[in-house]
Amino acid sequence: MTITDIPSYMNDLGRRARAAARHLARAETAAKDAALGAIAEHLDAGRGSLVAENRRDLEAGRAKGLSEALLDRLELTPGRIDAMIEGLAQIAALPDPVAEILDLKYRPSGIQVGRMRVPLGVVGIIYESRPNVTADAAALCLKSGNATILRGGSEALRSNQAVAAAIHRGLEHAGLPADAVQVVATSDRDAVGRLIAMPEYVDVIIPRGGKGLIERIAREARVPVIKHLDGICHVYIDDRADPDKALAVALNAKTQRYGTCNTLETLLVAEGVAEALLPRLAAAYGEKGVELRGCARTRAILPGIRAATEEDWRSEYLAPILSIRVVPDMAAAMEHIETYGSHHTDAIVTEDYTRARRFLREVDSSSVMVNASTRFADGFEYGLGAEIGISTDKFHARGPVGLEGLTSLKFVVLGDGQVRT
Secondary structure, eight states, X not given: OOOSOHHHHHHHHHHHHHHHHHHHHTOOHHHHHHHHHHHHHHHHHTHHHHHHHHHHHHHHHHHHTOOHHHHHHHOOOHHHHHXXXXXXXXXXXXXXXXXXXXXXXXXXXXXXXXXXXXXXXXXXXXXXXXXXXXXXXXXXXXHTTOEEEEEOOGGGHHHHHHHHHHHHHHXXXXXXXXXXXXXXXXXXTHHHHHHTTOTTTOSEEEEESOHHHHHHHHHHOSSOBOOOXXXXXXXXXXXXXXXXXXXXXXXXXXXSOSSSTTSEEEEEEEHHXXXXXXXHHHHHHHHXXXXXXXOHHXXXXXXXXXXXXXXXXXXXXXXXXXXXXXXXXXXXXXXXXXXXXXXXXXXXEOSOHHHHHHHHHHOOSSEEEESSOGGGOSTTTXXXXXXXXXXXXXXXXXXXXXXXXXXXXXXXXXXXXXXXX
């Protein structure tokens, strides 16, 4: 689709999204769940169209020289379509957070004061490659009462429009405005620049993609952004750790998946257990094909590995590479995490309750764990049902952002004629 006047086009999307947001904010849970069910049905019925449009994107991607990894992320296999449909059913089954009233308490005047969950309004989401994100993001915004404007990557333009067609039919089936979910129909990069600069229409931006994309959004946006830039995650093995737990946690955190933001990138080991544990860890990582890079103390114990540089401590490898540092104690480990970490997810392995409590209190990350793999930092694993992203900011949401993270709170007051004296 060729759109010549990007500002006018994006303003039109924004106006329509704002109008739809008011409608969606007052929609009953039954209507939203009915829409999610109808979207799932239309996706299922439209598999042929989805696959055909996705094939066109894949052919164009190969012609442009996209890597096999990107092509894999782009492909809509039958299993991935099944997963989209199942995701819609899971989100429909989640409790509706909208209009929930929390902490309702009587005041001395006789009024009751509480807080009510309300939608954020219009959510702009910018993402790359995976067309399944179109359905997932739309479903989360719909269930939480938000209108959304979705801008996928240019490589998935046809696939995203095919998914959007099923979404629009599902919304209309349930009597909800099709404009509640709008997918930007142009690959022009100026559309992103306009989307992130429309505070009159868009209430929050959520970027999902590579560091370059997120840095650009954070730098140029005139709308609040929910984001994380890096996932430089740590596991600290304390000198009071159970060795078998330490081995299991450190191995899983690194090798369960390499390309995720909650994957372990730097392992910190207390010097009191380093000589006993590091050879076992090195053997386990070696079986998985993980390249190790270490500090001088680590290399004295594991002489065959590469020296870690200052850049290694700051690296999110997203690959089978792990940096290892031997530290004197927990205080030194926490200092390393504060200096080099990205405030995403950090874990301690210890049997010392007091140290565990201190680590939880003092490590300033969006997820902090005791005796558990960093790979658990995920909306599904946290019981949120699904997530729209991870936030390492402190406002408005932090950690995995699910339905509640897509709402805000307003104060509500219940009275019976009280007046202030």
